[in-house]
Amino acid sequence: MIKHTTFTLERDFPVPPAEVFARWADPQSKATWFAGPKAEHELDFRVGGTEIAKGVNGEGEQLAFEGVYREIVPGERIVYSGVLSVGDTVATVSQTTVQFEASSTGTRLLLTEQGAFLDGHEEPEWRQTGCGSQLDALEKLISDAG
Template sequence: MTVIHSTFTLERTYTATPSRVFDAWADPAAKARWFGGETHELDFRAGGREVTTGTAPNGTKLAATSTYHDIVPGERIVYSTTLTGGDTLATVSTTTVELLPDGDGTRLVLTEQGTFLDGAEEPAWREQGTGDWLDKLGEELK
């Protein structure tokens, strides 16, 4: 039984305004396009939930369930997430997304604090995957 605690921060700069970046996060159809997964449900409000499912390369069913705790339109999003593989809890994390004006665009700063359990997921995998979907968000905003 192992526990690894990890924190990472990723930054992206988008040519879209903070309001536009926020809207791409808040709109269920837009979020499903850039976030991915086999299924995606989004109730974007404080206390709302997001559930994304998929399948790992080894065939294990994955489910990421997030609860939104703080939403300031165009400025900040705070949520917690659990990731399970089959019936096994892999990670529990808290994520803060800050949307900062940057000229005519936005500097997005995402900080995630995670607890990784029993080797079911590695912090480096999470950081890489998060960076990949932030890049897809950039494509969505073009």
């Protein structure tokens, strides 16, 4: 069983695109809002570079996200592909595009994700909620900094 889906999340930030982009590019910053305090996180932010986040879900199962950066245009966009595994089982394969657009109040961020959700190991709604929570954490990090 495979479910295919695409969703887009939008957020507005009261800072310039370069500042929001920097929160994606900096390993320490990205670990704070993307992975959370109890997860392991590694980031090699360059085209061809990888991102790995490992943690445990609510049922105690090991989760691992492994992403590869396909395109990076500083201050404008990031494109990466990723695989989420539960234990040794591939749950989701996805492609994500993040756009940073200047707005009258700072930055409009658009995150679009296209995914193949395999055998019910992850549901599209769970992923959309998780991505939304990560963007909420990014908003808080930027708000607390400034």
